[in-house]
Amino acid sequence: MNAPLPFDELFNADFLSRLQHLSLRLSRAQRGGRLAEQRTTARGQGLEFADYKPYIAGDDLRAVDWHIYKRLGRLFVRTFEEQQDLPVYFLLDLSASMFVESPPRINSALRAIMALAAIALAQQDNITLLTASDSLEVSLKSLSGKNNTMRVATTLSEYQAQGQGQLGEVLKQVSQYPLRRGLLVVVSDFFDSAGSTAVAQQLQQIPHKLLLLQLSKDYDADPRRLAGLSGEVSLDDGEQAPLNITINANLMNRYQQAYQQHQDILTKFASDYGAGFLKLDCDTDELDQLSDLLGSGGPLL
Amino acid sequence: MSPLAWLLGAFLLAGGLLLLQRLRERYKALPVANMVLWQQALQSSQVRSLWHRFRHWLTYLFILVIALLLWLLAAAPQWSVNDQQALKLYYLDASAYMTAGNRFAEAKHQLLADIEQQPAANRRVLLGDLETRLLLREDEQSALLPARLETVRAQLQPSRFSAWLRQIQQQNPQRPLRVFYYGYPTQAPLSVPTTTLLQVVVAHASAPLTNNQGITSFGKQITADGKHIRVYLEVAQSDPTVTAPRLQWFLDERPYQPQRIQQLATTEPGLLRYELVIPRSLGSHLRVRLITNDNFRGDDHASLTMTDSTPLRIVLSEQAPKLFMRVLAADPGLQQVSDAEQADVAVRRSGEAKSDLPTWVIGAPTTTPSLSFASNSARTSVSSPETMLQQVFGFDVATLTQRLGQPPSLSWQPQNKSLYGQRQLLMSPDWLQQKSDIVDSATFPLLISRGLNWLANRQSLSYAKIAEQPTLPVNAQGELQLKPFFTRTTGQKWQQQTLNPALLEMPLTALKTTATAEALAAVASDVDSVKPHRPLANYLLLLVLLLLAVEWLAVQRGWIP
Numbered sequence: 015m016n017a018p019l020p021f022d023e024l025f026n027a028d029f030l031s032r033l034q035h036l037s038l039r040l041s042r043a044q045r046g047g048r049l050a051e052q053r054t055t056a057r058g059q060g061l062e063f064a065d066y067k068p069y070i071a072g073d074d075l076r077a078v079d080w081h082i083y084k085r086l087g088r089l090f091v092r093t094f095e096e097q098q099d100l101p102v103y104f105l106l107d108l109s110a111s112m113f114v115e116s117p118p119r120i121n122s123a124l125r126a127i128m129a130l131a132a133i134a135l136a137q138q139d140n141i142t143l144l145t146a147s148d149s150l151e152v153s154l155k156s157l158s159g160k161n162n163t164m165r166v167a168t169t170l171s172e173y174q175a176q177g178q179g180q181l182g183e184v185l186k187q188v189s190q191y192p193l194r195r196g197l198l199v200v201v202s203d204f205f206d207s208a209g210s211t212a213v214a215q216q217l218q219q220i221p222h223k224l225l226l227l228q229l230s231k232d233y234d235a236d237p238r239r240l241a242g243l244s245g246e247v248s249l250d251d252g253e254q255a256p257l258n259i260t261i262n263a264n265l266m267n268r269y270q271q272a273y274q275q276h277q278d279i280l281t282k283f284a285s286d287y288g289a290g291f292l293k294l295d296c297d298t299d300e301l302d303q304l305s306d307l308l309g310s311g312g313p314l315l
Numbered sequence: 316m317s318p319l320a321w322l323l324g325a326f327l328l329a330g331g332l333l334l335l336q337r338l339r340e341r342y343k344a345l346p347v348a349n350m351v352l353w354q355q356a357l358q359s360s361q362v363r364s365l366w367h368r369f370r371h372w373l374t375y376l377f378i379l380v381i382a383l384l385l386w387l388l389a390a391a392p393q394w395s396v397n398d399q400q401a402l403k404l405y406y407l408d409a410s411a412y413m414t415a416g417n418r419f420a421e422a423k424h425q426l427l428a429d430i431e432q433q434p435a436a437n438r439r440v441l442l443g444d445l446e447t448r449l450l451l452r453e454d455e456q457s458a459l460l461p462a463r464l465e466t467v468r469a470q471l472q473p474s475r476f477s478a479w480l481r482q483i484q485q486q487n488p489q490r491p492l493r494v495f496y497y498g499y500p501t502q503a504p505l506s507v508p509t510t511t512l513l514q515v516v517v518a519h520a521s522a523p524l525t526n527n528q529g530i531t532s533f534g535k536q537i538t539a540d541g542k543h544i545r546v547y548l549e550v551a552q553s554d555p556t557v558t559a560p561r562l563q564w565f566l567d568e569r570p571y572q573p574q575r576i577q578q579l580a581t582t583e584p585g586l587l588r589y590e591l592v593i594p595r596s597l598g599s600h601l602r603v604r605l606i607t608n609d610n611f612r613g614d615d616h617a618s619l620t621m622t623d624s625t626p627l628r629i630v631l632s633e634q635a636p637k638l639f640m641r642v643l644a645a646d647p648g649l650q651q652v653s654d655a656e657q658a659d660v661a662v663r664r665s666g667e668a669k670s671d672l673p674t675w676v677i678g679a680p681t682t683t684p685s686l687s688f689a690s691n692s693a694r695t696s697v698s699s700p701e702t703m704l705q706q707v708f709g710f711d712v713a714t715l716t717q718r719l720g721q722p723p724s725l726s727w728q729p730q731n732k733s734l735y736g737q738r739q740l741l742m743s744p745d746w747l748q749q750k751s752d753i754v755d756s757a758t759f760p761l762l763i764s765r766g767l768n769w770l771a772n773r774q775s776l777s778y779a780k781i782a783e784q785p786t787l788p789v790n791a792q793g794e795l796q797l798k799p800f801f802t803r804t805t806g807q808k809w810q811q812q813t814l815n816p817a818l819l820e821m822p823l824t825a826l827k828t829t830a831t832a833e834a835l836a837a838v839a840s841d842v843d844s845v846k847p848h849r850p851l852a853n854y855l856l857l858l859v860l861l862l863l864a865v866e867w868l869a870v871q872r873g874w875i876p
Contacts, residue, residue, distance in 0.1 A: 111348035111349075111350070112348065114346040114347070114348060115346055115347065115348055116346070119348060203348050203349075205348055205349055205350075205351045205352065206351065207351055209351075231348075234349055240345075240347070242343055242345055243345060245343070246341060246342045246343065247342055247343050247344075247345045248342035248343065248344045248345065249345055249346075249347050249350045249353055250344060250345065250346050250347070250350070251346070251347060251348055251349075251350035251351070252346070253350075254350065256342075256344070257350055257353060257354060257357070258342050259353060259357055265353075265356055265357065268355075268356035268357075268359050269352055269353055269355075269356035271356070271359075272352045272353075272355040272356045272359070273349070273352050276352060
């Protein structure tokens with residue numbers, strides 16, 4: 015089992031500096047948070063004009079629009095959008111399959127979470143680190159402020175493989191967990207023994223906005239690129255008993271059919287339910303791939 | 316190899332290869348995250364079906380086909396004996412029956428006609444004489460056969476076909492053989508059961524002897540007073556209704572008319588027995604001739620000596636060859652004595668002390684096997700040593716040449732070297748060398764026996780016991796069965812008394828020497844060395860090589876793991 019990235023590689027000045035121009039934005043965050051940078055439907059303090067409303071006793075007299083009063087003889091006050099913080103929940107798959115390969119997929123997962131968490135903390139959002147093994151576990155809860163970046167890196171570097179990877183079960187627990195609505199970033203390979211359909215069904219129950227980061231390698235789609243995959247092989251994902259198979263063309267074709275079906279389920283879910291979906295290639299730079307998603311400055315979801 | 320054994324071997328090969336295929340499965344450990352997808356692929360690929368469960372069917376097929384082809388090459392199963400697989404042996408019987416009329420010439424003619432139509436491969440021509448000689452090898456052209464057949468003739472000897480057939484069958488139980496017989500197919504020669512591997516075909520059957528009459532026994536007994544000799548004669552007739560045979564008697568080769576010939580009563584039809592008493596002083600050599608018209612003269616005359624029936628006494632020197640001692644032990648007509656005073660003939664080497672007896676001398680080595688005769692009387696009656704060898708010893712030069720591997724040197728010894736006018740026989744030691752096969756042959760003891768008798772001036776007797784109708788008296792070993800002589804006792808009852816005849820009076824085939832069996836074994840083993848012509852084997856080998864090349868190509872290109 016491979017060891018995850020050390021702290022130094024996560025809390026790295028070069029790495030963090032490349033996040034400066036990235037932002038994590040939702041079109042509408044849920045009201046009820048503290049003041050921050052995310053647009054919400056809440057009216058209150060802010061700079062962005064939202065609407066007029068009739069003056070009632072107690073309203074701030076500074077918001078009275080005296081020009082309207084002069085024309086109409088009635089008092090109206092200006093209302094502003096109140097920008098609040100966004101609760102961002104990271105659900106990291108810590109199943110053994112994330113650690114078995116070389117380099118392991120957990121490395122890309124940790125870098126992606128580190129990047130997204132740093133961005134969220136920089137824009138005063140609220141982050142929570144959840145891990146998925148055999149059950150849901152909360153590693154860090156409700157952190158905000160850039161000063162917590164190092165704490166996040168420390169936590170991430172301490173993760174080890176846990177459990178058999180019951181992602182569907184964990185997603186069910188997440189949907190039942192009392193959390194303020196926000197953004198749930200699921201970082202996983204989405205290879206679940208219960209099947210992709212079961213995972214998609216559980217994702218439908220999640221009350222949060224969803225961003226799915228699928229950690230992939232090139233040989234997932236084309237197994238011929240995997241060195242050593244010929245003849246008799248014993249496949250081992252670290253979670254179940256090794257699978258002894260003999261590679262032949264027929265089996266290759268059937269695997270590719272299974273993989274395509276797996277991908278179709280995930281992309282269809284993302285499309286139908288408005289979830290973000292990013293297939294993150296673990297063998298190329300994660301930030302470059304995230305830049306395509308976050309670099310425009312516009313709302314992500 | 317039988318087809319069943321071949322199939323059993325094929326199944327064992329297939330099973331062994333299958334086991335090896337299983338054993339060679341060694342899985343490479345490969346860590347992957349997407350194992351669940353491989354599980355799904357495996358479940359959907361109908362792994363429990365027979366066709367897909369055996370994943371290396373192509374490899375297995377290649378190996379199995381190659382192994383089975385090699386197994387087919389090595390085992391060469393015999394599903395049936397066909398003309399291409401079986402070794403064809405053409406057996407020309409040169410036994411006594413073939414001496415009658417032109418039977419042997421007809422058989423040779425038929426043999427030549429058949430051989431000309433056969434390809435040279437897988438056929439061999441044998442002469443059924445005393446030792447089953449080889450006339451034509453499998454790789455020799457048929458054109459050589461006529462010249463070789465010209466020199467052979469039938470002999471007064473029983474057929475050895477049955478014994479030869481039995482022996483060759485015992486020594487080659489798995490070898491497909493087809494034996495084509497040219498001779499007189501009586502019941503005895505074909506008594507050997509044939510199998511699918513051994514088939515006997517009577518290619519030429521000589522006409523049977525009809526109305527045959529022959530002398531079956533001719534014996535003597537010295538009367539109690541020692542002055543007379545009682546002679547017994549037995550004549551067999553194939554047709555009992557034929558009139559009594561006419562007999563001619565000769566005493567010392569002069570016509571002789573016995574005063575009284577008594578015909579004895581017999582119970583067997585066609586068997587006639589006679590008794591006559593002759594004074595011993597009348598002569599020394601009695602011969603009887605049967606006048607018949609059965610066209611088979613082999614059994615028409617017999618002779619015996621009247622003068623001396625005591626064994627010939629031989630004294631051997633210390634360095635005399637061991638072979639002489641063996642001959643003396645085997646021949647009841649010869650007796651070894653230690654005292655030279657009591658001996659009739661001496662045997663010694665040239666360096667040893669001389670004696671005044673007729674002597675067989677083993678001389679100094681020469682370049683060629685030599686035999687010299689020294690006699691006062693023989694030179695006048697016999698024109699040449701070759702004739703001497705032929706008439707007195709019963710051997711022809713061609714036979715000796717074949718046995719010795721080179722022609723012997725025959726000569727008369729100068730008269731002055733003969734001591735006291737006695738006969739002397741000088742033989743070079745080359746005859747006794749192991750390099751020639753005459754030492755172990757069945758004929759050499761006869762040569763020694765006749766030579767010793769010639770030295771003692773004893774006349775050799777004609778062959779008296781030859782045939783009975785309808786078959787030759789051959790026992791299970793293929794040897795001539797000597798019929799017991801009979802003698803008369805009191806009470807008018809006939810009591811059989813077996814006499815052990817001397818080599819001098821025996822046919823050659825009655826000699827029980829191991830040499831004959833060894834000669835037969837040599838022929839049989841030689842038969843086994845003839846490899847069958849198998850053109851299919853070449854194609855099979857070619858196919859194996861082709862498949863190996865295809866497999867190598869497939870492995871190189873990754874078509875098979």
